[in-house]
Amino acid sequence: MTSKRPLPDGIKDASALPLAVLNAIQNPVIMVNETGHVVFANWEAESFFGASANYLARHEIRAFIPFGSPILTLIDQVRERLAPVSEYRVDLSSPRLGADKLVDLYVAPVPGAAGCVVVVFQERSMADKIDRQLTHRGAARSVTGLASMLAHEIKNPLSGIRGAAQLLETSVNDEDRALTRLICDETDRIVSLVDRMEVFSDERPVDRVPLNIHSVLDHVKAIAKAGFARHIKITENYDPSLPPVFANRDQLVQVFLNLVKNAAEAIGDKPDGEIMLTTAYRSGIRLSVAGTREKVSLPLEFCVHDNGPGVPSDLLPHLFDPFITTKTNGSGLGLALVAKIIGGHGGIVECDSQGHRTTFRVLMPASKGLTAPEDGPIPTKGTS
Known part of the structure; x- marks a missing residue:
């Protein structure tokens, strides 16, 4: 039977x-x-x-x-x-x-x-997100090795060059003193660049807690409105039902401050310039976390939109690679650091740019079985 x-x-x-x-x-x-x-x-x-x-x-x-x-x-x-x-x-x-x-x-x-x-x-679109994320993580790892090499092989000789220039400064005339001052200034600038790259070689674990993402974004907005984006309209469109995100607050502030600053610089002096911060819950994206075999869902979507001139199409696939920048005096490390931080949190960062509309989208896992501590309830906000 x-x-x-x-x-x-x-x-x-x-x-x-x-x-x-x-x-x-x-x-x-x-x-x-x-x-x-x-x-x-x-x-x-x-x-x-x-x-x-x-x-x-x-x-x-x-x-x-x-x-x-x-x-x-x-x-x-x-x-x-x-x-x-x-x-x-x-x-x-x-x-x-x-x-x-x-x-x-x-x-x-x-x-x-x-x-x-x-x-x-x-x-x-989903497959390309995964491909780009793996590329961004590989780029971050390549910068890690480069940063470690630069820190040991460049900073020590630079300190000797700067010391020699300071000794020369005391024994030369005013005309030559300007040259020794130039040597010191340029040496300091190179050391500062190397210091920024050393961030990539920092593999220490970071403290993470369940965070109210809207509290983080409001903090970033307050910093932007008090400084580099005081002349730009910044609006929000938040999903009030979002669960907490399990992350490091300082690193998330660094990520979104970088993205908002890039948006403000892209807008420039445009009279109708606008930056919009949005949050949403999107199901369906799953990604392997680095160093583990498990797959996590990435339902939390945090976006920074701007109506600047957009990103050139030939630059878009390489935007998160180190030393890639559209700025005249930019180092090209800001977005590479964003990719490293978000990748370290098990998330994805990507950029969509069409015409005069650019969106940086961060997808992250939700915090499981935890509630946001000191931030209180997530505020209900519509488009302001």
Whole structure:
């Protein structure tokens, strides 16, 4: 006698189990029949196409994708060969689906259903976030080694050069004294740069506590309005229901102060310049934490938006690499340090820039089972 397999809690009918599994998948999944109609779409596919499963079922797949899309060719190919195929970086950008819609596709035949194929979409935006994060962490590690070398091999000779210049300063005329002063000033500037790079080689563990991110952002805003961004409008759009973030307060202040300062410098003297700070809860992103095998969810999204001139497209992929900067006198270490700090917290930092709209987005894990201590309840704030 064949025994029945036990069903998971909450599933009363075995026929509902496959549907529950498909709806739990965070990728859009559809099934197309022999006539090209979408006969099944999971919840993620409904969100991806902006239509309900019932609406999708009344139309062919060609009605929802750009004209001439390779998806149709892939579906025909799978029907002929009865074998799955994959295609990477397929552009589905359209007014219906939105701009910059790059996806990876997996198309496979459905056994026992003649002419039916399953199409799985993997949005490249999520994959690119993971790729960029690994790149940023690698860049931070390369700077770590460089910083250690510079600290030992450069600072000691520089102190000797500065000492010699100070001795010369006491025995030369006024005209030459200006040159010895120049030597001292430039030596101090190089030492200051090396000191900034030494931060990358600091691998000591930091104290972390559950933090109210809105308290951190309000502190950063107060510093900015009292100094470098006094002439720029700064607004907030906070999600009042966010859980605490498990982080080091001083390092988060350093991160967002750097991002807000960059936004203010990008805006410059623009009369209608504006910086917006936003927080939100976004599910779906999971990432491996450095040094562990576990995967953590990164649902907390903290953004710094500005309406400056934007970041050049050729610079965007390398923005978090060390010594990459658009500033005339910049060192290119600020964003590399941001990537190091956020990566050390198990998070992701990325930049999106289109036209006159630039967004630096920080994704971090939430604090589990803890409450924010001294900061009190998270304030309810709308756009001010």
